[in-house]
Amino acid sequence: MKILTNKQKQTILDSIRDIPDFPKPGIVFKDITTLLNDKEAFKLLMDHLEARYKDMDLEYIAGIDSRGFIFGAPLADRLGIGFVPIRKKGKLPSATICEKYELEYGFDEVEIHLDAFHEKKDTKVLIIDDLIATGGTAAAACKLVKDTKADLVEICFLMNLKFLEGDKKLEEIASVYSVLDI
């Protein structure tokens, strides 16, 4: 189903567990492990993503380290296309390009293999991650995909923490889709 009903969205939302004060006081961590071990909710989500993206002529899904891999790899398989990991610095073994981004305290970096899309121009790519908070990680991932000269079709999230307004910042550089606004 391309468009989820409110009831279907609620089913997915109900399967995600809130963990208060993790990893530090004041953060409510959205725990997707309870979605993954709920076969109905997980299937509902994957059926929806498949329906949404199956006619977009995508060539690759790029998943953001690490929960973007969990949704991105099975989606790529369902669509019959390739999967590319965007990883935290120092994890990818071959030649990479790297993008630094700001965290609440300090910086982090993400990387992609230089030949991830076989160095072909205008390759149609969808980026996926579980959650957008400030949007810093996602913006760095978008920059990396664009630097490979690929055509970034959209960036997709399972959850959007609306009150942080990361989506607004990201919409200036890419089309943004979130399954659940929180």
Ligand code: AMP
């Ligand atoms: P940001 O760069 O601020 O948009 O943070 C997004 C990344 O941090 C995503 O990869 C999320 O998996 C993770 N993240 C941030 N906040 C939360 C949260 N409240 N619950 C679960 N994951 C989070």
